[in-house]
Amino acid sequence: MKRPRPATLPSVTMEMPTRCGKIYVTVAVDANGLPFETFVRFGKAGHCGAAIFDATTKLLSCALRSGMDPREAVKALGGIGCHCGKDSCMSAVSMVLREVLELPKSCKHALRSNRQAL
Numbered sequence: 001m002k003r004p005r006p007a008t009l010p011s012v013t014m015e016m017p018t019r020c021g022k023i024y025v026t027v028a029v030d031a032n033g034l035p036f037e038t039f040v041r042f043g044k045a046g047h048c049g050a051a052i053f054d055a056t057t058k059l060l061s062c063a064l065r066s067g068m069d070p071r072e073a074v075k076a077l078g079g080i081g082c083h084c085g086k087d088s089c090m091s092a093v094s095m096v097l098r099e100v101l102e103l104p105k106s107c108k109h110a111l112r113s114n115r116q117a118l
């Protein structure tokens with residue numbers, strides 16, 4: 001069962017330099033500070049198929065909202081290469097998810113109280 005999306009969610013956006021160019025990965029977190037949904041924006045349109053990324057991150061968001069363990073997503077996307085080689089745009093998404101999972105509890109608390117202040 002997919003959890004309903006609250007009207008507001010705190011999120012982290014990281015600029016990730018990859019072999020495929022610069023991408024911006026956004027991970028929104030739930031009340032427990034765990035990844036809830038993801039978005040990717042390319043610095044330049046068209047790199048490695050923005051449509052593929054749209055599809056991947058939509059499915060990933062759906063999976064996360066349906067109870068997928070975010071660590072499984074980190075594993076699944078990590079190390080995926082593209083025509084530019086390893087350290088691709090796709091593995092950058094995995095890295096951002098992992099960083100969000102490793103955020104210290106204090107940061108997650110700050111994100112949460114941020115949300116409550118909205």
Ligand SMILES: [Zn+2]
Pocket residue numbers: 019020047048082083084088089090
């Ligand atoms: Zn790529």
